[in-house]
Amino acid sequence: MTEFTYTCLARCSCTQARAGVFHTPRGAVETPRFMPVGTLANVKTLTPEQLRGTGAQMVLANTYHLHLQPGEQIVAGAGGLHSFMGWDGPMLTDSGGFQVFSLSEMRTISEEGVKFRSPRNGDIIDLTPERSIEIQNTLGADVIMAFDECPPYPATREAVELATGRTERWLKRCMEAHHQPQQALFGIVQGGVYLELRASAARALAALDLPGYAIGGVSVGEPPELIEKIVRATVPLLPPNKPRYLMGVGTYREMAQAIASGVDLFDCVIPTRLGRHGTALVAGERWNLKNARFREDFNPLDETCGCYTCRNFSRAYLCHLVRSQELLAYTLLSIHNITELIGFTQRIRAAILDDRFESDFARWL
Amino acid sequence: MTEFTYTCLARCSCTQARAGVFHTPRGAVETPRFMPVGTLANVKTLTPEQLRGTGAQMVLANTYHLHLQPGEQIVAGAGGLHSFMGWDGPMLTDSGGFQVFSLSEMRTISEEGVKFRSPRNGDIIDLTPERSIEIQNTLGADVIMAFDECPPYPATREAVELATGRTERWLKRCMEAHHQPQQALFGIVQGGVYLELRASAARALAALDLPGYAIGGVSVGEPPELIEKIVRATVPLLPPNKPRYLMGVGTYREMAQAIASGVDLFDCVIPTRLGRHGTALVAGERWNLKNARFREDFNPLDETCGCYTCRNFSRAYLCHLVRSQELLAYTLLSIHNITELIGFTQRIRAAILDDRFESDFARWL
Numbered sequence: 001m002t003e004f005t006y007t008c009l010a011r012c013s014c015t016q017a018r019a020g021v022f023h024t025p026r027g028a029v030e031t032p033r034f035m036p037v038g039t040l041a042n043v044k045t046l047t048p049e050q051l052r053g054t055g056a057q058m059v060l061a062n063t064y065h066l067h068l069q070p071g072e073q074i075v076a077g078a079g080g081l082h083s084f085m086g087w088d089g090p091m092l093t094d095s096g097g098f099q100v101f102s103l104s105e106m107r108t109i110s111e112e113g114v115k116f117r118s119p120r121n122g123d124i125i126d127l128t129p130e131r132s133i134e135i136q137n138t139l140g141a142d143v144i145m146a147f148d149e150c151p152p153y154p155a156t157r158e159a160v161e162l163a164t165g166r167t168e169r170w171l172k173r174c175m176e177a178h179h180q181p182q183q184a185l186f187g188i189v190q191g192g193v194y195l196e197l198r199a200s201a202a203r204a205l206a207a208l209d210l211p212g213y214a215i216g217g218v219s220v221g222e223p224p225e226l227i228e229k230i231v232r233a234t235v236p237l238l239p240p241n242k243p244r245y246l247m248g249v250g251t252y253r254e255m256a257q258a259i260a261s262g263v264d265l266f267d268c269v270i271p272t273r274l275g276r277h278g279t280a281l282v283a284g285e286r287w288n289l290k291n292a293r294f295r296e297d298f299n300p301l302d303e304t305c306g307c308y309t310c311r312n313f314s315r316a317y318l319c320h321l322v323r324s325q326e327l328l329a330y331t332l333l334s335i336h337n338i339t340e341l342i343g344f345t346q347r348i349r350a351a352i353l354d355d356r357f358e359s360d361f362a363r364w365l
Numbered sequence: 366m367t368e369f370t371y372t373c374l375a376r377c378s379c380t381q382a383r384a385g386v387f388h389t390p391r392g393a394v395e396t397p398r399f400m401p402v403g404t405l406a407n408v409k410t411l412t413p414e415q416l417r418g419t420g421a422q423m424v425l426a427n428t429y430h431l432h433l434q435p436g437e438q439i440v441a442g443a444g445g446l447h448s449f450m451g452w453d454g455p456m457l458t459d460s461g462g463f464q465v466f467s468l469s470e471m472r473t474i475s476e477e478g479v480k481f482r483s484p485r486n487g488d489i490i491d492l493t494p495e496r497s498i499e500i501q502n503t504l505g506a507d508v509i510m511a512f513d514e515c516p517p518y519p520a521t522r523e524a525v526e527l528a529t530g531r532t533e534r535w536l537k538r539c540m541e542a543h544h545q546p547q548q549a550l551f552g553i554v555q556g557g558v559y560l561e562l563r564a565s566a567a568r569a570l571a572a573l574d575l576p577g578y579a580i581g582g583v584s585v586g587e588p589p590e591l592i593e594k595i596v597r598a599t600v601p602l603l604p605p606n607k608p609r610y611l612m613g614v615g616t617y618r619e620m621a622q623a624i625a626s627g628v629d630l631f632d633c634v635i636p637t638r639l640g641r642h643g644t645a646l647v648a649g650e651r652w653n654l655k656n657a658r659f660r661e662d663f664n665p666l667d668e669t670c671g672c673y674t675c676r677n678f679s680r681a682y683l684c685h686l687v688r689s690q691e692l693l694a695y696t697l698l699s700i701h702n703i704t705e706l707i708g709f710t711q712r713i714r715a716a717i718l719d720d721r722f723e724s725d726f727a728r729w730l
């Protein structure tokens with residue numbers, strides 16, 4: 001596991017923000033950094049070449065989705081996720097837990113694990129900590145995630161405490177099941193909106209000396225202010241020499257605030273989802289390119305952006321493609337949106353290195 | 366108009382096939398060559414960069430579609446089609462005639478032109494030879510097409526004769542209306558399946574010394590054998606020092622046979638349409654990548670192909686993307702299919718230059 005190390009390069013003098021590098025066997029990830037999501041072994045509408053052009057360093061894929069289609073054995077037959085999808089940089093797979101809890105109907109949870117009905121063919125699937133690790137070992141991402149129970153929001157303290165305790169016990173089973181030194185297993189702190197549960201889970205996980213730590217169970221419907229409170233209660237209890245990943249968060253304010261609390265990594269489907277709805281992230285706003293005001297606007301989508309889309313196309317052209325429902329619109333908007341969110345975290349990183357993060361990003365803090 | 370010239374480099378000793386170069390102000394087009402179709406100012410799912418990677422030299426766009434959306438004034442506002450869509454190579458627009466006759470309901474044809482109801486907003490639109498040229502001048506492609514009447518198949522000799530005569534009179538009106546020396550106006554030979562009508566139209570057009578000639582009104586439902594007969598009856602009557610373009614044809618056999626009769630240029634929506642249906646052109650066949658036989662086939666899509674898709678992805682991965690209905694599947698398959706059809710015409714060109722066309726391509730002749 002020594003191939004996975006986190007190096008801190010600079011700390012903000014006003015906040016807990018930090019700039020660093022997460023080293024993996026497939027390359028370095030400069031943190032803080034946004035990670036695009038490639039649910040089904042592709043970041044929707046983008047080739048790996050286009051994805052590389054967005055500044056993406058580490059990319060996610062989803063264990064739950066890939067287990068159902070095409071199945072991890074086919075991915076392994078191709079030589080693993082990287083060669084299957086043509087992405088040679090660092091990759092991370094989630095554990096499948098979040099999807100089982102949010103997408104599956106007819107699931108039953110026990111101490112052993114989760115049983116659910118496959119939406120693909122109706123088969124009963126058993127997902128346990130051991131099985132999740134086995135699937136993730138077979139998929140072959142660089143970072144794999146512990147199988148956790150993600151309680152819904154709202155949930156009673158009792159329900160969350162039960163889920164949090166189970167998540168800790170499942171983590172230990174994941175650690176025992178995991179024997180691939182070229183893959184780093186990250187633990188996930190749960191605890192819902194109950195800060196003392198978050199704190200006790202963080203302390204318990206910190207003691208395990210894992211190669212990285214995630215904060216899960218946020219962005220599940222709670223008010224955004226609570227995300228910041230949860231992060232602030234959790235991060236200080238995590239080991240300083242390990243990367244910290246806030247799962248499922250990819251909006252400007254939430255990322256900036258989490259970075260101010262010491263978070264390093266983020267992921268979210270928002271840039272590609274917005275792209276497929278004809279929406280671009282520009283100047284911190286969401287622009288619907290179908291809007292008539294763009295019909296004759298021959299400026300680049302975002303004059304401050306150096307992405308392929310902004311270097312080559314006008315708002316008028318993108319408006320035309322969206323109105324024509326041309327699939328190319330979704331590709332071009334996804335390229336921009338991913339570049340923009342990665343760029344946001346890159347600009348924050350540069351500001352932290354110069355110790356001007358709090359002043360330059362005050363708008364978001 | 367002197368910027369548009371055709372140079373013949375080699376003739377086949379057994380057939381009428383020829384290899385040459387069509388020079389345009391925006392670059393050379395090596396002929397014979399397949400031209401991808403970018404109906405709405407984009408070749409569906411491909412960026413211009415990806416399109417360039419397929420070997421595309423000259424690209425089409427559709428006057429009818431662009432007039433309806435976004436309207437030619439917006440394209441002109443962007444600086445013309447090339448800068449609007451980010452394609453700096455040679456481009457061609459059709460006249461809109463074919464689409465008016467095949468797509469519009471409630472159209473009335475007179476000697477003056479065609480009236481039809483806009484499918485966009487129900488407005489009555491008058492399309493005349495003069496208006497088509499005006500729109501094409503405004504769009505700014507390098508090659509523009511005369512406004513023609515494309516009779517349906519089947520149609521009586523009388524109906525086709527009427528349409529053919531009108532097409533000739535409309536051509537003269539197009540020539541009078543056209544005053545942009547940086548755009549070359551091609552005439553279109555009509556005549557349906559009546560070879561003597563084709564011959565007389567070809568003779569009449571040849572006398573006008575246009576910069577290029579198209580054969581239109583084929584691939585409208587007639588048996589494919591008839592295409593070859595029509596081409597053979599028409600091409601020998603066209604000037605040898607001008608490019609010849611067979612409109613709407615892009616299947617292997619029909620292209621090979623038309624090249625054997627002396628055709629230089631082709632276009633067809635087939636490679637992108639097949640791509641969007643999960644189908645790849647491989648080894649002269651159509652493969653549906655959804656098929657279970659590809660689930661665990663880790664070979665490149667086409668081992669003989671050097672396109673981005675074949676260099677980077679397996680059949681298993683493409684099968685997975687098609688089964689997952691991921692839009693990336695359509696991009697990757699369109700890249701391959703366009704590369705394949707252009708490559709087919711490139712291989713024929715190389716064979717003509719070596720005078721081995723008839724023997725190497727006997728399978729298709």
Ligand SMILES: [Zn+2]
Pocket residue numbers: 301302305306307308309310311335336337339340
């Ligand atoms: Zn951009």
Ligand SMILES: [Zn+2]
Pocket residue numbers: 666667670671672673674675676700701702704
């Ligand atoms: Zn290929």
